[in-house]
Amino acid sequence: MKTGHFLPRLGLLYLMLIILCFLSLGIGRYDLAPSVIVDIFLHKLHLTTPYWDPTLETVLLDVRLPRIILAVLVGGALSVSGASYQTLFKNPMVSPTILGVSAGASFGAALAMIHNEVWWQIQFFAFVFGLSAVLAAYLIAWLFGRQELTVMILAGIIISSLFGALLSILKLLADTDNALPSIVFWLMGSLGRGSTRDILIMLPALLFSLSLLFVFRYPINALSAGEEEATTLGVNVFLIKAVVILAATLMTVVAVCICGIVGWIGLVVPHMARILVGASYPKLFVTSFGLGGLCLLVIDNVVRGIPDVELPLGVLTSLIGAPIFVLFLSRIRKGWL
Amino acid sequence: MLSVNDLCFRYGSGREILKDITFTLRRGEVLCLLGPNGTGKTTLLKCLLGLLRPQNGQIRLQNEDLLHSSTKRRAQIISYVPQSSMLNFPYTVLETVMMGRLPHLGFGSAPTPRDYRAAESTLKEMGIADLADRFFQKLSGGERQLVMIARALAQEAHLLILDEPTANLDFFNQTRTLKLIRCLARQERTILLTTHSPDHAFLVADQIIMIKNGNIFSRGSPDEVITNDHLSDLYGVRAVVSDTSVISLGKSIKVCVPILDIDE
Numbered sequence: 048m049k050t051g052h053f054l055p056r057l058g059l060l061y062l063m064l065i066i067l068c069f070l071s072l073g074i075g076r077y078d079l080a081p082s083v084i085v086d087i088f089l090h091k092l093h094l095t096t097p098y099w100d101p102t103l104e105t106v107l108l109d110v111r112l113p114r115i116i117l118a119v120l121v122g123g124a125l126s127v128s129g130a131s132y133q134t135l136f137k138n139p140m141v142s143p144t145i146l147g148v149s150a151g152a153s154f155g156a157a158l159a160m161i162h163n164e165v166w167w168q169i170q171f172f173a174f175v176f177g178l179s180a181v182l183a184a185y186l187i188a189w190l191f192g193r194q195e196l197t198v199m200i201l202a203g204i205i206i207s208s209l210f211g212a213l214l215s216i217l218k219l220l221a222d223t224d225n226a227l228p229s230i231v232f233w234l235m236g237s238l239g240r241g242s243t244r245d246i247l248i249m250l251p252a253l254l255f256s257l258s259l260l261f262v263f264r265y266p267i268n269a270l271s272a273g274e275e276e277a278t279t280l281g282v283n284v285f286l287i288k289a290v291v292i293l294a295a296t297l298m299t300v301v302a303v304c305i306c307g308i309v310g311w312i313g314l315v316v317p318h319m320a321r322i323l324v325g326a327s328y329p330k331l332f333v334t335s336f337g338l339g340g341l342c343l344l345v346i347d348n349v350v351r352g353i354p355d356v357e358l359p360l361g362v363l364t365s366l367i368g369a370p371i372f373v374l375f376l377s378r379i380r381k382g383w384l
Numbered sequence: 385m386l387s388v389n390d391l392c393f394r395y396g397s398g399r400e401i402l403k404d405i406t407f408t409l410r411r412g413e414v415l416c417l418l419g420p421n422g423t424g425k426t427t428l429l430k431c432l433l434g435l436l437r438p439q440n441g442q443i444r445l446q447n448e449d450l451l452h453s454s455t456k457r458r459a460q461i462i463s464y465v466p467q468s469s470m471l472n473f474p475y476t477v478l479e480t481v482m483m484g485r486l487p488h489l490g491f492g493s494a495p496t497p498r499d500y501r502a503a504e505s506t507l508k509e510m511g512i513a514d515l516a517d518r519f520f521q522k523l524s525g526g527e528r529q530l531v532m533i534a535r536a537l538a539q540e541a542h543l544l545i546l547d548e549p550t551a552n553l554d555f556f557n558q559t560r561t562l563k564l565i566r567c568l569a570r571q572e573r574t575i576l577l578t579t580h581s582p583d584h585a586f587l588v589a590d591q592i593i594m595i596k597n598g599n600i601f602s603r604g605s606p607d608e609v610i611t612n613d614h615l616s617d618l619y620g621v622r623a624v625v626s627d628t629s630v631i632s633l634g635k636s637i638k639v640c641v642p643i644l645d646i647d648e
Contacts, residue, residue, distance in 0.1 A: 134473070137470075139472060139473065261492075262492040263492070265486055265489055265494070268483065269483050269486050271471060271472065271475070272469060272471060275430075275435055275466070276469065278433070278434065278435055278455060279433050279434075279435070279458075279459060279462070279464040280459050280483055280484070280486045280487060280539075281455055281456040281457075281458070281459030281486055281487035282459075283455050321474060325474060325476060325479065326471075326473035326474045326475045326479070327479045
């Protein structure tokens with residue numbers, strides 16, 4: 048990737064994201080013309096007088112706007128987590144869920160649903176169990192593998208399968224009229240329950256994680272050469288591993304709490320970003336965020352745009368993500384990925 | 385410049401891998417480590433690089449105590465060329481060489497134009513400026529070796545450590561690498577390398593250390609150290625070291641050839 052190509056491409060990407068955000072406001076069951084959307088926003092600045100049905104204002108500001116913002120934030124968070132893990136583990140096949148975060152969160156959410164808890168409690172349980180799963184994987188790698196990255200991935204797989212088994216037990220026990228359908232629906236992912244409150248929860252976690260990753264972007268980049276080489280380049284490998292795992296886990300778990308399990312984004316988007324701007328982490332990280340936001344927004348627009356049924360978000364990301372990944376496999380053969 | 389004293393290393397409570405290693409290396413000198421596989425050469429390099437912590441001994445580079453300096457400081461004064469390097473993602477050559485500037489970056493800050501100039505001028509000096517925008521993974525083994533050396537040089541460290549720089553290379557690239565090592569030494573760079581080829585040691589080294597079972601078996605100039613007796617003691621192989629006069633150069637070069645001991 049030539050240095051001069053980076054900033055124009057990045058600028059274009061974020062410009063497209065902003066335009067798409069605006070266009071997305073018009074998608075949905077209620078028809079909202081672009082001029083009305085602009086007028087509603089101007090009204091908030093006391094520049095116009097309302098001539099529209101007040102329902103439209105609620106739909107726009109309380110339903111669509113938060114959902115669009117959340118799609119961008121969640122997509123961005125998952126993609127940056129994926130890009131960070133792939134660079135850290137030197138492995139193009141790694142996704143943000145590799146250390147067990149979504150398996151743990153799924154179990155937590157299901158546990159809360161079985162006890163008929165309300166939404167915020169479900170989110171809280173998902174958060175706590177998601178973090179605990181990663182902590183457990185990290186401790187296993189610490190105790191038995193001198194923190195080696197391969198051991199850490201194996202520990203993540205073990206923890207994931209453990210929580211997967213526990214989740215199956217919960218499904219078996221769950222009341223088939225209420226709890227089971229909501230568990231199943233949660234596992235397929237949806238942004239349908241996103242609210243302004245979720246944005247307020249997500250933003251601090253996201254800002255904290257992104258600033259951590261930004262500060263350490265160059266040392267993280269060196270880890271793609273392997274732990275020993277990174278050490279000879281002056282990187283405190285122990286610290287950087289902890290930073291990446293903390294930041295990526297925090298972003299992923301918050302995203303999962305808000306929209307359930309949304310696969311593929313964190314695996315596929317970093318590869319798309321590498322095609323745009325190359326592999327260097329400082330560029331990859333900021334590009335992945337915008338591109339991930341763009342992708343999830345497009346997919347969620349499809350979800351909202353199909354009348355009568357709401358297809359689950361996670362199902363659509365898999366339906367779209369899988370073929371795209373097959374395309375990438377052809378690039379692996381060319382030695383590109 | 386580099387002085388190593390009584391260095392001892394063992395993994396956990398296992399047997400000692402390195403025993404009382406002591407040597408010094410002067411500025412602009414090339415030191416070559418020779419020894420059979422599994423004899424502790426790589427362990428010694430790892431101790432110098434701070435990847436392993438020796439139980440006993442001292443390592444000083446320009447009067448700085450390396451065992452008590454930070455990872456970052458160590459990277460500013462020692463650079464390393466691994467035997468082979470793998471990047472799983474499409475990094476360009478320039479991006480790879482820029483990693484060598486990492487020890488000089490401030491906390492959280494990006495490389496400055498000066499860092500880019502240092503990387504680019506290193507590529508130019510080595511005659512591989514045209515590779516700058518190519519993908520590292522797509523290069524040939526010889527080109528990768530040059531890029532890794534360029535990354536180490538961009539680090540602007542006092543001491544350059546190379547682990548078997550001629551392994552896995554063809555005859556042309558071996559020669560090119562050896563020539564480069566000689567040129568770097570002439571520019572007052574201090575170099576420490578390992579090799580399995582006594583011939584290569586004759587060509588580039590000012591000083592040779594033979595390591596056997598974690599001990600220094602012999603140390604001195606190539607002429608003193610690489611002898612028929614030493615080679616047969618070290619490797620259990622009968623070999624002949626002889627002078628070959630190269631008429632066009634007007635001088636003689638020492639070469640080493642093993643005797644295969646097969647009844648004809």
